[in-house]
Amino acid sequence: MILQNPVYAALTGPHASFAEVRGNARRYPSAVAPFLALPDSPTEQDWSDAAELVGPGTVVALMRPDFPLPDTFKLDRRMDLVQFVAPASLPAAEPEAVVLGIDDVPDMLGLVALTDPGPFRSRTIELGTYLGIRRDGELIAMAGTRFALPGHTEISAVCTHPSYQGQGLASRLIRAVAAHITAAGRTPFLHTGGTNTNAIRLYRGLGFELSNEMKVTIVEPV
Structure with missing residues (x-):
């Protein structure tokens, strides 16, 4: 359901023109919004592409149901959200x-x-x-x-x-x-x-x- 992964649905859909892209990873330009997006079931390659896309020293936000975080990213904080x-x-x-x-x-x-x-x-x-x-x-x-x-x-x-x-x-x-x-x-x-x-x-x-x-x-x- 697209509402469970809204940032990815936006950046692969109506907001594709805003997307900074590497592989399947997408993000908004930092001056627009702090959000990173990945497919519903991201692969190891997707996470690797995301790390390259974001770059070291940059903090981004993922908005989606809870998921395990790979070793290529460190957790800053996680907050509950309702839609x-x-x-x-x-x-x-x-x-x-x-x-x-x-x-x-x-x-x-x-x-x-x-x-x-x-x-x-x-x-x-x-x-x-x-x-x-x-x-x-x-x-x-x-x-x-x-x-x-x-x-x-x-x-x-x-x-x-x-x-x-x-x-x-x-x-x-x-x-x-x-x-x-x-x-x-x-x-x-x-x-x-x-x-x-x-x-x-x-x-x-x-x-x-x-x-x-x-x-x-x-x-x-x-």
Whole structure:
């Protein structure tokens, strides 16, 4: 199932143009996202190619169900991840949302630094459409699309400035991003940390259904 190996499905599918490639190993450019991808059942050669592709001293993340790590990589840390698929009723327009562009990246990086919604780098905005809400010129909330898979697009970077939390801004932006995804004939899905109870409560409240329990494994070539 492609949702169990979303980064590989993206980098061998709709996001193939972003892929740095060696053999069957794929990765996003480091300024775009920190993710490495391998086939569902990687061979010894696949891991060797991955080590060459990543290079020494570089830390990358794998997002997939748990797996044994070969001697060619060392484990930095491993975290629980849960994946949810959106209900058909989710999409809704949001009049206050604006499309964010390259000129907004400094503000987006500032908001990410305050809220830590997950990896967001200087070129992450190239992966899809990002929407934001501004008040008095300040970016106070955003959400967008990251991994594009066959038939599915991931909602990501959902975050709200601490001073504006509790106002439903995240829910409104999630619905608005979902509307962009479904308009393209795709199904929205997303990930969050397995211990992030607030986010899980939010997503379940919006009708998202659990699709996979996974791991984010942070590794570095030996």
